[in-house]
Amino acid sequence: MNSISEKTIGRLSLYRRILGELAQKQTQHIYSHELAAMAGATAAQVRRDLMPVGYSGSPTKGYGVRDLMDSISKFMDAPCGQSVALVGLGNLGRAILTYFAGRRPNLTITVTFDNDRSRVGKAFHGCRCYHTEELQKVIAQNNIRMAIIAVPADHAQSVADNLINCGIYGLLNFAPISLRVPGHVYVEYIDITTSMEKAAYFTRRAIERAKSGKSA
Amino acid sequence: MNSISEKTIGRLSLYRRILGELAQKQTQHIYSHELAAMAGATAAQVRRDLMPVGYSGSPTKGYGVRDLMDSISKFMDAPCGQSVALVGLGNLGRAILTYFAGRRPNLTITVTFDNDRSRVGKAFHGCRCYHTEELQKVIAQNNIRMAIIAVPADHAQSVADNLINCGIYGLLNFAPISLRVPGHVYVEYIDITTSMEKAAYFTRRAIERAKSGKSA
DNA sequence: CAAGCATTGTGAACTGCGTAACGACATTAA
């Protein structure tokens, strides 16, 4: 199996973003330990993550910033761009849309859906909003294979079912439920509630540790 | 060390939410494998996660829905509620605020900050918005120990520094950068860009697998 | 009342990820 771990892919995405900022600052070369410090990782991990990318740095200069960035992009991105559908234009959906507007040219939200008639037909950030009934037609026409779910939890499963039925292979799900999907479909979850409660729990732990440490 | 893993805490949060829905449907009891199916986990993992909670089910009835929910809450939540500050009231910040408005009474966003004068002084979802300059004062007055960062990437580090300086012990960071924080501070990351690119990558992989599977 | 059965709780094996360690190599300086 030459399959890459999810964690590695996540970090590669982060490395690339950091490299992009460095390139803007005209930085030419960077060492693994420098990149690691910026990404919150270790030098060994950076080098290891870069193995599957196939780009080799120089022992004396380190990695060429722009070259490495391009190599990661070549490794991760679709060769000819990827269109994404966004379902749900409530507060969260609109925030997501704003967030990604003109960020990565290779990975763009091109259409949106909602079942609120007052939103259908309008364009948000240049993206036309369709009614959920038109899912099948619009997705087929635009050859879309990935979708973002930003609808309330109680609609998420049925939306996912619809999307998969339309030939979607990957989902980014913001609804706080676990989706039942067939094995060939990939789902990435962003669960804000869970993250919030996790943070709250470990915040309390951190406070406890600080207090006991003080008294000790 | 009786320290609990982050993953377990995350799943406990999810279990509790599922139990809440079940309780609303008047479900009395549930088995580990049922809960596992709903949470997208395995029965063994559910049982293992529940160990530190200290609630025991019955071999014949399973777990009492409401009792288990209460036990998890007792285990995870602060005994007397927890206040959270939100920094940044752009699109994302407002979406987060809406998302949490009146969701968990035990964990509430009580104040917000922004450095845009046009937002300062107004109230969003019942939360007064203060100017970032007032961070120190307001956080001390309200005894806040946790904060959400929803500002652009280039301000995130300085906001974090400020917050930690005000006695914050835990952060939930939405900005797409890795924060440098002292060891006693816990940081939970939600990186939408990374999740999006991860999903895009594995979507492509899923498509490739489907195609090669078909041809094989 | 006893046998049967499905489930719980947990020790033990397993898997996969992150870290450490090490040989290889290009440059620099004497």
Added chain:
DNA sequence: TTAATGTCGTTACGCAGTTCACAATGCTTG
């Protein structure tokens, strides 16, 4: 030319997290 330096690519190890497996438990049923 040759030794010294510092980083890269890769293999090996250790640990945390997940799954497996089974004894213990307490309803159900004949």
